[in-house]
Amino acid sequence: MTTLEAEQAIRALASARQLQDPYLKRWLAREQAERVAILEAARKLRLRTGQLAVALDLLEEIAVREGAGIDSILSRESLQRLIQSEGPAPARASAFLAELRAIRFPRLGATIRRLDKEISALALPSAVNVVLPKDLNSDELVIRISVRSADELDWLMNVLAEKREGLARLVRMLGGDDDL
Amino acid sequence: MMTFELDEIFVEETSRASVLAHRVIEALSTRVPIRFVADARAATLADRDAADPFGKGKRRMVIMRRRGAFLMGCPAASARYACCGYLVLALASNCPMDCSYCFLQDYLADNPAFQVYSNYTDVFAELERLAGGSRERQFRVGTGEFADSLAFDSVTGLAREFVEFFAAHRNLTLELKTKTDEIDGLLAVEPRGSAMVSWTVSPERVYRSSERRTAPPSARLRAARRVLEAGYRVAFHLDPIIAYPGAEDDYLRLAEEILDTVAPEKISFVSMGSLRMTPALRTTARRRFPNDPMLLGEEILCPDGRYRAFMPLRLRLYRKIAERFSKAGAPVRTYLCMEPASVHRQVFAAPALAPADARERLCCTG
Numbered sequence: 001m002t003t004l005e006a007e008q009a010i011r012a013l014a015s016a017r018q019l020q021d022p023y024l025k026r027w028l029a030r031e032q033a034e035r036v037a038i039l040e041a042a043r044k045l046r047l048r049t050g051q052l053a054v055a056l057d058l059l060e061e062i063a064v065r066e067g068a069g070i071d072s073i074l075s076r077e078s079l080q081r082l083i084q085s086e087g088p089a090p091a092r093a094s095a096f097l098a099e100l101r102a103i104r105f106p107r108l109g110a111t112i113r114r115l116d117k118e119i120s121a122l123a124l125p126s127a128v129n130v131v132l133p134k135d136l137n138s139d140e141l142v143i144r145i146s147v148r149s150a151d152e153l154d155w156l157m158n159v160l161a162e163k164r165e166g167l168a169r170l171v172r173m174l175g176g177d178d179d180l
Numbered sequence: 181m182m183t184f185e186l187d188e189i190f191v192e193e194t195s196r197a198s199v200l201a202h203r204v205i206e207a208l209s210t211r212v213p214i215r216f217v218a219d220a221r222a223a224t225l226a227d228r229d230a231a232d233p234f235g236k237g238k239r240r241m242v243i244m245r246r247r248g249a250f251l252m253g254c255p256a257a258s259a260r261y262a263c264c265g266y267l268v269l270a271l272a273s274n275c276p277m278d279c280s281y282c283f284l285q286d287y288l289a290d291n292p293a294f295q296v297y298s299n300y301t302d303v304f305a306e307l308e309r310l311a312g313g314s315r316e317r318q319f320r321v322g323t324g325e326f327a328d329s330l331a332f333d334s335v336t337g338l339a340r341e342f343v344e345f346f347a348a349h350r351n352l353t354l355e356l357k358t359k360t361d362e363i364d365g366l367l368a369v370e371p372r373g374s375a376m377v378s379w380t381v382s383p384e385r386v387y388r389s390s391e392r393r394t395a396p397p398s399a400r401l402r403a404a405r406r407v408l409e410a411g412y413r414v415a416f417h418l419d420p421i422i423a424y425p426g427a428e429d430d431y432l433r434l435a436e437e438i439l440d441t442v443a444p445e446k447i448s449f450v451s452m453g454s455l456r457m458t459p460a461l462r463t464t465a466r467r468r469f470p471n472d473p474m475l476l477g478e479e480i481l482c483p484d485g486r487y488r489a490f491m492p493l494r495l496r497l498y499r500k501i502a503e504r505f506s507k508a509g510a511p512v513r514t515y516l517c518m519e520p521a522s523v524h525r526q527v528f529a530a531p532a533l534a535p536a537d538a539r540e541r542l543c544c545t546g
Contacts, residue, residue: 064470
């Protein structure tokens with residue numbers, strides 16, 4: 001694809017998606033290989049307007065963080081698998097953005113996964129719900145219990161007492177008392 | 181000595197005969213064009229047609245009368261946070277340095293000119309009232325919130341006058357906060373324990389990436405050593421702490437460098453504050469510095485509406501740095517800036533002090 005062909009194709013897609021002008025300008029300002037790589041991803045994943053804007057933001061941020069070109073970022077196996085696979089585009093597009101977020105926020109993602117694993121390992125009854133703060137933006141762990149009888153309350157309180165050490169560990173992890 | 185470039189200087193007619201205007205004109209008139217205007221307020225406004233209105237504004241010095249009060253509570257103070265009771269003197273507005281994370285980019289977006297107030301002696305009456313109103317209480321008053329305290333001191337000579345004023349008031353502590361090594365004016369004055377010079381310090385990597393036109397961290401530490409030897413108290417602000425990969429090692433190394441330079445018992449305090457940005461500041465900073473990776477960390481939106489590093493990462497960094505200072509051989513007072521009381525408890529395993537008590541503690545020389 002020549003530079004001119006790429007620009008025409010990007011403008012056509014941006015117009016069809018009603019992409020805001022600042023995003024289009026930033027897209028067109030990238031190197032040719034980057035512009036084309038974004039175009040290919042947008043087409044194959046059929047990214048909607050909002051998704052395309054979020055993808056551009058995330059790709060630019062990753063590029064600065066890692067000192068890498070966007071074409072090289074998009075060539076990673078985890079992203080190519082989603083771009084090139086045959087499944088339904090909406091699901092692949094969601095997964096693609098989730099993967100970009102994971103690349104953009106690697107330590108946050110790893111910490112959430114570790115906390116989720118700890119919560120699963122507690123094997124709590126379904127009436128006990130442990131809720132992490134959104135994006136780990138606070139040190140507050142919410143433990144919610146749902147009961148329909150006094151007996152159930154007694155049982156769940158006993159369960160919580162038995163799991164106290166594991167729950168305390170979760171709180172300590174949220175407080176940064178863990179290798180990140 | 182730092183040299184900062186200015187494009188032009190505006191002097192308001194009512195300030196023309198002031199001591200400040202005389203000093204500036206004498207020092208800079210051969211290098212920078214000077215214009216006299218009846219009302220300088222228009223000169224403080226942003227040039228919206230400029231590619232970088234904030235950056236352009238910084239290069240325009242405006243000498244004018246301050247119309248409002250000089251003395252005020254710290255603008256960061258809030259019931260949401262465990263605050264330090266800091267009071268702020270607005271002697272100038274904006275800063276010739278250009279740190280990518282600086283809150284002034286948003287705070288002063290409409291009035292970015294580098295304003296210096298010619299009627300600064302009016303503040304002495306405000307300070308007399310403060311000191312006389314509660315003689316048994318201590319007050320820490322800083323000039324480094326809306327401007328660097330020392331950046332143009334070789335030209336304005338303000339720091340010296342304030343050091344002399346504070347030296348005569350036992351319950352007032354002056355804090356001169358800076359990222360420069362512009363200390364020559366201070367060395368000629370006897371601070372008599374009432375003046376403290378504090379340095380905002382960052383690891384070398386943050387300095388190189390984000391702190392344009394500031395003195396290198398090593399130069400700031402050397403300057404701290406010199407003012408300490410001249411009788412000043414010294415303090416350090418590790419603020420912002422930026423949680424980039426490798427930050428923990430870098431900040432611990434910086435703590436070592438601080439402790440190697442100034443004995444722990446000679447450090448008045450160390451404050452810590454993680455990088456925090458309102459959405460508006462984040463947008464502005466990223467637009468001005470699109471290639472600074474320090475602005476692209478793992479910050480998430482917090483309950484107070486600011487972006488900060490996610491909690492476990494932030495707490496771990498605070499705790500590690502605080503631990504290092506707590507094991508320095510003598511206790512170093514440390515506190516957090518713009519963090520809720522729960523974060524203080526997590527980091528220091530103790531409840532946060534009330535602002536008035538924190539203020540007393542940070543003024544204390546012992």
